[in-house]
Structure formats: C-alpha cells, structure tokens
Amino acid sequence: MTKLKPDYVAIQRRWKDTRQPERLIAHYELERRLADRLRAASRDERFRLYAAVYSELFNSLPDHPQKAAVGSRPNRVAKQVRALKPLMGRGDVYLEIGCGDSSLPFALSATTREVLGLDVTDALVDFAAAPTNFRFLKTDGVDIPLADSSVDLAHSDQLMEHLHVEDAEAQLREIHRVLRPGGHYVCTTPSSVTGPHDVSVFFDEVATGMHMREYDYRSLRTLMLQAGFCRIEFPLVVAGYWLATPPYRLLHGIERALQWLPARLRRNQWAGVLMGITAVATK
Template sequence: MARPSSILSALPIRAALPVSTKGFAGSQGMSQSRMSASHATARERGAMHDRAHSPMRVAPRGDETPTAYPLREHYLIERELADRLRSAPRSERGALYSELYDELFRRVPYHPMLHVGDLPQREHDITRPLRLLRSFLTCESVFMEIGAGDCALAMRAASLAKQVYAIDVSEEITRSVVPPGNFKLILSDGCSIPVPEGGIDVAFSNQLMEHLHPEDAGEQLRNIYRSLAPGGAYVCITPNRMYGPHDISKHFDQIATGFHLREYTAREIRKLFVDAGFAEVRFYASARGRFLRCPYWVIAALESTLGALPYPLRKRLAYTKPMRAVLGLWVAAIKKEAL
C-alpha cells in the first residue's frame, strides 16, 4: 500500500519515470510562467494562472525535462477504488486490498510508487528509519517489515539481522525483488501476519496504518502483537491527521479520500496500540536524523490546541518543520516481557 514504503505503506518510489514525489508544480516551471506573465495581457495572465494551478501539473526535477503529471486523473481513479474498499464488508476486503492496489498501478502507470524519482530522497527514506531501527536490532534479531513495497529497506535490514520477513499485499511492486539468503517475501491479505507466532523481535511499518480500513487496523495490530516475541518492539511510522491529508487527495480535499482510508492522531494511535495489548507506547520526535523520546502529553496537548483551529490555520501551523518533528508519529510499541 505508502509504501505505501509499499503498497501497504507509502514509501514512495521505484524505477524510472521523471516524476517527482515531492511536489507536482515545479519551481522552475512556475518561475517561467511568472516571467512570461509580466509581458502578457490581463486575459493571457489569467490563462497562465489557470494552467499553473490546474490539476495537470508539471513535475520537473533537477535538469530533467518537465513531465505532465495528471493529478486529477490519478485522484479520481484512486478515490473510486478507495471508496470501493471503504464500503466493502470485512469478508471481501481481504481479497480487495491486493486487487485494488494492483488495479491502481495498472490504471495509473505513472504512479510515483512505480518509478524512481529523487534518488537522494529515496536513500533518505531508507536510511532515516534505519537509524531508529538500529536501536532495536541486533545481529540475532528476526526482523519483519509490513507493507514492504519494493523491499529496499527490508533488504538493507538483512545485513543487520539474522532473518528478515517482508510482507505486502501486491505482486506488482515486488516482482523484481532479488533477495539475500536471509530474506523471505510473503504476500498477505492486508490484515493477516503469516509468520511464526512469537517469532519476531522487531516489526516495522512505514506509512501503513493509514492504508488499512479502520475496522481492520485493530485486527492487524493484534496479529502483529501475536507475532512478536516477549519484549519485542513494533516500530510504526504514520502521518498525523493534524497536517493532512497526506495522500493524493491533499490537492483537492481537507480529509483523506484516497487510499489513506484513515489518518490518525497520536491519541488515536496510542489507544489502538494499548487495546491490542502493548505494554508501552513510546513516541519520538525526529529532527536532523536524530530521534528523541517525546512525552505523549506534549503531543496530545499540541493536537488538542491545533484541533480547535480552522482547517487552513491548523494545517499551516502544523506543517511547519518544528511541529512536524513532534507530530510526525514515530512510534515504538513494546510487548510485555515474559514473566
């Protein structure tokens, strides 16, 4: 899903179309429009403004030729498929997760998850969470990534752990994976965690929780909990709703309507983890590659304050770097040690 780092998660980025995942209106193209507009008539300037702000954006990166990225087409397709998943009964959703994501990638072949965009950014997307994971991993650890996507992080983790399991719902992204010897790729229905019970020391997901149907999130968490050994940790990264939405609908809506089926606050995430059985839920602030434990009450107080503000002001304030460093929802949930 971000990676989507997956299909299950959102770590965006795979092979090579010149499409950036960082912003669909490039500064170079916009500056050229503004230069031309200075010599245009009022009608021409209006037409330029419409093009610059149209859902058909341009996504240049570096010295690449700008490439048209049909935002609205992507949005309408993803929303249509996401609505099918939202309205589906539990008995049908297991098969639908894989089916609808595969359909999305067939109907949106220019999707950023299918193509390498900014390679330095992609490397950052891998090495940044690995910095946090290193504090939980040892050479004897069994590691599991749920929503592994292109499996880049999971394969990198294979050099740090004894055994690695990578779980995802779609074969479309994972077809080209060539794994190391201690790596195993497993396809899932989106909720099940088909690994030995109590056999995982460290579980990880990046941009996964928000892709699950709200009714399935608790079930998957309970399955992850069962898969963990006593004292094991589940490291979860998910976007905070306070400065969302974070899927394709961010260009059109005030709440997520694409494949982010639900975005959460820290308060909601904490309750889900406690209800699943975790003994401790830790929150981390992330800045400049470092991770510091952040008291839950600090994040909850910020969310309460921001939640009382009108949407435009709330998003503007919450999206500042200091706020995102605290609100970004880097979570480690710990299973109780055996008695």
C-alpha cells in the same frame, strides 16, 4: 464537478508536485472511486481488493507521485536503517510489514539473523538479489503467517493509514501476537493534524482517498493499547536519528492546540516534523 482548493498551487509547492490541474483531478477521482470500493467492502471482499485497487491505481496513473519518488528511495532506506539498527541484535528476527520491493529488509540483512518481508504481493521483490536470510510472506492484508512470539522487531512505514478502519486493530493484534515478549513494533504514519496526506489534500479537509484513516497521537495510542501492547512511546526521529522521546501528555497537548489553528498554519514544515508520528509499541 470536481474542484481544486483555491490555494492548490501553494499546496503543490509544499508537496513538490508539478502536475497540471487536470492530472490532479484525474488522480483524485480515480483514488476516490477505488477508496470508496474499499470502504464499502466486507472483510472478506477487502482481502481480495487491497492488491487489486492498488494495481489499478498505479497502472492507471503513470505520473503518480510515488513513481516519481523512486529515485529518492535509497536515501529513505538509509535513514530507516539508521533508525532501526539500535533496536536490533545479531540473533534477532526482523519483520517488515508492507515490504514492497523489500529494499529495507535487504539492507538490514547483514545486521540480524533473519529478515522477513510481508505484503499482499511479491511482484516488486527481486528474489535474484535477495540475501540468503530473507524470506517473503504473503498476506491477505491483515493476517501474518508466523508462529506466536517469533519476531523481535516489526516495522511499517506509511502503511497504517492505508488499512480499512476495521482491519487496523486486527492487524495490530496480529503484530502483537507474533512479537516476542519485550519486542517492539515501530510504526511510522502521517498525522491527521497536518493532513490530509493523500491526494485529497488538494480538494478536502480530511483524507478521502486511499488513506482510509489518518491518525493522531491519541487515536493511534488507544488502538495500540486495545491490541494488547503494554507501552507506547512517540520518539522524534529526524533523518534516522532519535532526537528525543517527549512525554505523551505534552505531544497530545500540542496536538490539541494545533487543531484549533487554521489549516494553513497546521500544514507547515515545523508542524510536520513535530506531528509526524513514529510510534514504538512494546509487547
């Protein structure tokens, strides 16, 4: 029988999740089943499954937190625009990986020459509202249908953790391939140190739902270097403002220290700000 953690009410307050216990359990059981299908699938099977499992997840859960958060989307996009603009030039090509409704590429369209949205489906994109310099690219979950060295800035937000472990490095190699020399990939992903960050937070100590893997600074840096990136930095970005870029050794040291603390001390607002990962990988 599926059981919630004894402190699930405190976790709900922290996550601002007001659902009843039976709805949390229903969400968890569905997400575990779908996630286990992805984890057990072969590479070819996963490329067909990514779109199917997420469609089933959202269609089956009308009270899914991401649906409730739709109203906060414009504010989040504004913060992302503020963070990304300093890295862009008027003649650049921008690529959003996992673009969803493409609201972020749309918002950046006046800043640069061309904006591209990459996803497994274009079902959420309002093409009638698309700017003239926007182009949608369909992916199987890993491959990017672009020429080598054709992108100046790539970005993904809360995507990396949803990729099967075997697909994560393959996608990073694709991003590296399409970036021009000196181009940047900005990746925002939750930290395993303060996680889990999917529905399994109410049940488990590590991510077991649709977050295939949650990373820490060390594991993400290692993966990016293996994919061919020459420099990895981890700036602290709050509300779209670049506050500082601490040395990797300092962040890794703090991360290691936090891992020794009880989960209730690691999973707080201040640890979340410090350990919330924004990686800037340079080709």
